[in-house]
Amino acid sequence: MSGVADVLVRVPSLLRQFTDGHEELLLTVEGPITVTAVLDVIGAQFPFFNRRVRDETGALRRYVNIYLGYDDVRRLRGTDTTVLPGQELMIIQSVAGG
């Protein structure tokens, strides 16, 4: 989908130190509105946040999950998944570690 849309992104608590403490980010995204486009908008404003969510190739880090509504975007079209107006993105770290 192309155009301009407002997208709401929910930020996990561990990353709020990199979004000036914001729990939610309401972003205006232009052009093809995909998960990548949303992350690019966040990354331009919050580079430290961007580096924690994506590596330098632009790939989502292995243990970072992004949900579009109730769907993990990896089970859709990954970061190429289209985001529709009114949909929310939620970033959640995997339950992993030891």
Place this chain on the structure above:
Amino acid sequence: MANAASVLLAIGTKKGLWLGTSTDRTHWDLTGPHFLMQEIPSIGIDTRGDRTRILVGTRSEHWGTTVLHSDDFGASWIEPERAAISFPADTGAALERIWQLQPDAASQPGVVWAGCEPISVWKSTDGGEHFELNRGLWDHPHRTQWGAGYGGAAAHTVLPSPADAQTIHVAMSTGGVYRSTDGGDSWQARNQGISAYFMPDPLPEFGQCVHKIARDAGQPERLYAQNHHGVYRSDDSADSWSSIAGGLPADFGFVMLAHPCRSGTAWVIPIKADGERIPPDGKLAVHRTDDAGESWTRADSGLPQNEYNAVLRDAAATDTAELAGVYFGTRDGCVYASADEGSTFTEVASHLPDVLCVRAAVVTV
């Protein structure tokens, strides 16, 4: 906060960083954990110039890896807005782990080297705030044949030469030792004499699993190597290597330390074997040579009677004193310090997470 003539001890673990200071290298004031729940596999203490800078390579399974630095003994940390280490887009690679942060000689102020996974060497000229990929090694024709050790495919050791700014040695598992004599523009494999018993040709040009190399303090062309079975010395800047394992209880291990000031003195911490990665007989001991590996002296005073954990390749260090301090940590989170060149040890900390990296230096404020 360190005091005048203190020793700063930095302990990187699987779940954070601890910093210690001591004026006698026996009693320590520890702070930490810094960076709780992040791996600290690499630390550099840069005492050149008029300030002490602590560099740390941090790694989170979730949030990735980067370099931060502190100029106030860990009271605050700075992460540059532009990533300190970031693969150029044309490589298609992404940084996995920073294995080595090595300040260059005093004659090269501001220069800091990094060894990383995937196998790569990086150079900073601004004190470790930003690094540039060394293209000579990245584009090396051997690259496709380098393997990954159990810990990952990394350039785990970078040794600039204090005698010659154009000479740098790098070690990797598996790949072996490489040397540049043109400041990093080109690299040549330098493994003649080092065994790769696990390969069809046991003495290949490259492919050895060199665990650690160290440079002699007084003779820059002399190097020591702890191999995946085999302990070696080179007297010709790695052109050739000879075994110095005679007198050791085992030739396996990860640690190789050279004295910071005195030629001929080095330390290893043997592990029984590739297939039995515990100290020989479960008895932890440090072995020191004062004659460049011709003979070894065992020391276990102050160390536990039983220890079944390994000491990883960067989990050991000397400080920078003339009467060198020797430090190491185990995978069960115990850290030991010696104020007498590795003859006797005292426990600095216990029950920390796995110790990945230890560095120490004499500092002043």
